Amino acid sequence: MTVSAMSSELVDLRGRMRRFIDDEVVAAEPVFFEQQERTGFAGAAVLEPLRAAAKAKGLWALGHPKEIGGGGLSFMDFVYLNEIIGRSELGQLAVGSVSMQDSIMLHRYGSEEHRQRWLRPLVAGEIFPSVGLTEPEVAGSDPTLMRATAHFDGDDIVVNAHKWFTTGANSAAFTTVFAETDPDATAHRRFSAIIVPTDSPGYEIVRVIPTMGHTGGGHCEIRLTDVRVPSTNLLGGRGEGFVIAQHRLGPGRIFHCMRWLGQAQRAFELMCARATTRYAHGSLLSEKGEIQRYVAESAAEIQSHRLMTLDAARRMDTGDDARIEIALIKFHGATMLHNVIDRAIQVHGALGVSGDTPLERMYREARYARLYDGPDEVHRASVARRLLKDPGSAPWA
Incomplete structure (x- = not known):
């Protein structure tokens, strides 16, 4: 589909997003990335004015479903819009789309408690997510090899894991940790997804991993040692992690x-x-x-x-x-x-x-x-x- 074949509303939206990304977001890149390199993550002084501007211009969280506070764009319309957002690496953070995958995951599989505690603040840009899949000891391309474990103990889940490239964990409110809960099940039913707040006792950010000469990407190595979370932090059903x-x-x-x-x-x-x-x-x-x-x-x-x-x-x-x-x-x-x-x-x-x-x-x-x-x-x-x-x-x- 060419631009001329799009709806007039989408053409207008892409034009407004293009002006915002090129004129305001790109201009903020030098300060943002300098702070990110120095501190591991850029602070609110850079991001908040951009987010406020995006919200004021009607450009915030446009691909998120309306029922969770987003703009409710259709999948295809957001695909077209993402082409414009991608012009700047800072674009996703500036317009709230960085949380989209996690928000849709929580919306689809989360409980009402998850939605209230994590999902709505996520869509509003008040907190950041992270995901713990990859592990240094095994090939990340084969998730059936994951060594992270979690077992149920009364009303709790006890998680032990060593993950890395858990991007954004150093600024996230929670990590969705994928761990083995059912070792006797078939390969793709052994693992579950568990929401673990990053301030939980036993949750350690080992380091921000240097990658290709810099540390600004926030790619973290984390270790969870006997971390206890309520069993209600299970995302979806048991064994549905894959x-x-x-x-x-x-x-x-x-x-x-x-x-x-x-x-x-x-x-x-x-x-x-x-x-x-x-x-x-x-x-x-x-x-x-x-x-x-x-x-x-x-x-x-x-x-x-x-x-x-x-x-x-x-x-x-x-x-x-x-x-x-x-x-x-x-x-x-x-x-x-x-x-x-x-x-x-x-x-x-x-x-x-x-x-x-x-x-x-x-x-x-x-x-x-x-x-x-x-x-x-x-x-x-x-x-x-x-x-x-x-x-x-x-x-x-």
């Missing part, structure tokens, strides 16, 4: 891929601006064939990924099986994002690897994209197995 995780990750991958488009488009614009103003070896960079190839290939990759992502989103929105399409866009999108930003850095030369442009930070985030929510290799293998078994299940069939 199902809950998959329902969280499926739409999340589409949202990631649309945000990556925003990042790639911004890098593309920076590359074109640099190429048309930088003079070297007798001409502007834009007049050199190799740079023109960078521009053309980047445009082709961005557009192909955009169409693939929208196709996956439409299939999911209509209730069709979109597993192949989602796996395709996950590894294709991560590669696209890396390639486009890499070319933009090359056109900028030394400036591109400095902190004077957002490109070096964007490049770092692009490398993470090939790992989180499933590494590229797992998604490629999944697609290949399904297509070899049934070539007729290909997206074009």
Whole structure:
């Protein structure tokens, strides 16, 4: 769907979001990321004015269901909007969409107590969530290997876990910990999801993990030692942890891929601006064939990924099986994002690897994209197995 085929209301909303992201959120990036690097997380002095502005402009939590305090946009409308939000890494925090996956998870599987204590403050932006899935001792791409355990003791659940890359735990009010509760069950029914407040006795943030030369991402290593929480903190049913995780990750991958488009488009614009103003070896960079190839290939990759992502989103929105399409866009999108930003850095030369442009930070985030929510290799293998078994299940069939 092109912009001209969207509803007039969505076109207007995208335009207002674009102005807010480009004019206000991008302008706040330097101070935000400097504070984040120095303290592990940027404080309210940066975020609160942006959040207040987003709420005043009617741009807050637009993809969250209305019944929990959100804007109630349809899935497809929010997919289109996420492309604009993604232009800034700060965008999700500024407009309240950073909590969307967790909010929908709590809305779908949480009790009324969960909704009152965690969900409504989450949608309002008063607290932050975190999720404890990955563990340093085992492969994160195979969740059946998780070693975290939880057992029921009277009215309590006792949790023991060692997790890492629990992003945002250092500023979160709670962590949804996935742990083994039923060791004798089948592989995908052994695990449950448990809401653990981060101020619980025995909950320890071991460190903020340095990643690619910085610590500003808030990727935390945590340890839970005999942490007791009420049994009512069980999210969903006992043994439903794997199902809950998959329902969280499926739409999340589409949202990631649309945000990556925003990042790639911004890098593309920076590359074109640099190429048309930088003079070297007798001409502007834009007049050199190799740079023109960078521009053309980047445009082709961005557009192909955009169409693939929208196709996956439409299939999911209509209730069709979109597993192949989602796996395709996950590894294709991560590669696209890396390639486009890499070319933009090359056109900028030394400036591109400095902190004077957002490109070096964007490049770092692009490398993470090939790992989180499933590494590229797992998604490629999944697609290949399904297509070899049934070539007729290909997206074009």
